[in-house]
Amino acid sequence: xxxxxxxxxxxxxxxxxxxxxxxxxxFFFAAVGDRAEETYRLMLxxxxxxxxxxxxxxxxxERHFHRFGGAFPNPAVTSAAIAAVTSRIQIRAGSVVTPxxxxxxxxxxxxxxxxxxxxxxxxxxxxGWNVNDFVIAPEKYETRxxxxxxxxxxxxxxxxxxxxxxxxxxxxxxxxxxxxxxxxDDLSVWVTASRSEGTFREAGRLGCNILTHLENQDVESLSxxxxxxxxxxxxxxxxxxxxxTVMMHTYVADDADEARRVGGGALRDYLLSAxxxxxxxxxxxxxxxxxxxxxEVLSAVKAQRKLAExxxxxxxxxxxxxxxxxxxxxxxxxxxxxxxxxxxxLVDFVADPGLVLAxxxxxxxxxxxxxxxxxxxxxx
Numbered sequence: 001x002x003x004x005x006x007x008x009x010x011x012x013x014x015x016x017x018x019x020x021x022x023x024x025x026x027f028f029f030a031a032v033g034d035r036a037e038e039t040y041r042l043m044l045x046x047x048x049x050x051x052x053x054x055x056x057x058x059x060x061x062e063r064h065f066h067r068f069g070g071a072f073p074n075p076a077v078t079s080a081a082i083a084a085v086t087s088r089i090q091i092r093a094g095s096v097v098t099p100x101x102x103x104x105x106x107x108x109x110x111x112x113x114x115x116x117x118x119x120x121x122x123x124x125x126x127x128g129w130n131v132n133d134f135v136i137a138p139e140k141y142e143t144r145x146x147x148x149x150x151x152x153x154x155x156x157x158x159x160x161x162x163x164x165x166x167x168x169x170x171x172x173x174x175x176x177x178x179x180x181x182x183x184x185d186d187l188s189v190w191v192t193a194s195r196s197e198g199t200f201r202e203a204g205r206l207g208c209n210i211l212t213h214l215e216n217q218d219v220e221s222l223s224x225x226x227x228x229x230x231x232x233x234x235x236x237x238x239x240x241x242x243x244x245t246v247m248m249h250t251y252v253a254d255d256a257d258e259a260r261r262v263g264g265g266a267l268r269d270y271l272l273s274a275x276x277x278x279x280x281x282x283x284x285x286x287x288x289x290x291x292x293x294x295x296e297v298l299s300a301v302k303a304q305r306k307l308a309e310x311x312x313x314x315x316x317x318x319x320x321x322x323x324x325x326x327x328x329x330x331x332x333x334x335x336x337x338x339x340x341x342x343x344x345x346l347v348d349f350v351a352d353p354g355l356v357l358a359x360x361x362x363x364x365x366x367x368x369x370x371x372x373x374x375x376x377x378x379x380x
Contacts, residue, residue: 021371022336024363025057026050027094027247027344028072031270036071042353043078044085046360051086053364057122058082059094059344064133075123076109083117091117094211094247094344095126095192098151099140100133104166104178106151107158111182119183124190124211125152152189152206159187190245193225200225204232209243211344214319222246223338230339243341250321250345251355252328252362262355263322264312270349271311321345325362329369336370 026046030039047058060078063070072078075093082091091113096106106123114121127148128134134141158164158178165175191203195216203210210229212222230241249270251263321328321343332343345363347356 023056023342027346030348032071039071047082051089057090059092079113092122094124097128099144099147103151114182122188126192200229201232204229205236207238213247226339245342247344256324266350328366332370
């Protein structure tokens with residue numbers, strides 16, 4: 001078994017809540033303009049502070065050809081930068097769109113980061129959804145889901161054995177050594193899942209962890225999918241229940257109204273950028289993220305501002321960590337009860353670096369409070 005099979009997370013073998021508290025990490029996915037220097041400064045400053053505060057991980061994504069996430073085309077590069085300014089925290093890619101890249105290069109790139117960081121790298125993988133991204137590898141679009149599943153096996157095998165086997169240009173099957181060798185014997189792998197139950201089941205069968213979000217689902221429906229994931233994992237013979245990480249938009253202030261004013265306003269603009277990305281993908285003949293049908297977004301784009309307002313209201317109704325420390329700790333406990341092991345706090349949708357770093361201090365307070373035992377309810 002590889003490292004993923006041994007990561008039992010914070011739950012027992014039956015998926016019930018265990019003793020280890022909910023962990024928190026920092027997740028970056030800024031929407032940027034033409035220049036991204038400030039985005040990178042914030043990424044490094046926030047990563048340093050998360051490391052000092054004892055957070056569990058820091059994660060950077062892969063995104064192409066749009067300002068929504070466009071500062072992050074290569075998570076291996078951002079991971080290496082983070083490795084150089086931190087000493088303890090796990091460094092994750094979330095997510096590597098494996099069909100866009102040769103799998104052997106993914107192994108080489110992240111083995112480098114593993115060496116730079118002293119053995120702190122992990123990755124989440126995804127099949128990709130945006131048809132425009134696949135100008136990089138147009139032949140992989142139709143088979144991207146099958147390709148990702150194959151890539152997971154190939155990446156793990158090469159990482160563990162130090163060898164890559166494949167055909168050379170002359171058609172001969174060739175086995176070659178892979179360098180550099182990583183520090184870790186096994187690579188921890190997450191699969192990024194949206195609302196598809198099939199993806200949750202596939203991640204369980206592969207023995208991977210899960211990275212998900214609350215864009216197309218609420219906490220209650222997520223709980224059902226986590227149960228499907230853990231059942232599939234157990235049926236495939238993997239040890240332990242695996243680890244479930246949920247990304248949540250996060251802005252914590254001393255005052256709940258202030259958090260909603262600042263965080264909600266920033267989130268509205270951020271969602272407008274995301275809606276534009278979805279619209280461009282549909283106009284190019286593809287689908288929305290989560291595999292939603294195109295006409296859903298095309299009709300919605302006619303009322304983008306209204307759609308963004310609805311999205312903000314939904315996130316502010318218990319599907320984000322935007323609020324006071326006390327409110328967010330309550331939301332975190334509810335997420336934990338659904339079977340989640342970690343919250344990946346997406347922080348850089350707020351443009352002001354000072355506000356993001358101040359919020360991060362309060363996220364540390366949310367982390368402490370969410371881990372505390374609930375106060376007993378006294379009978380009247």
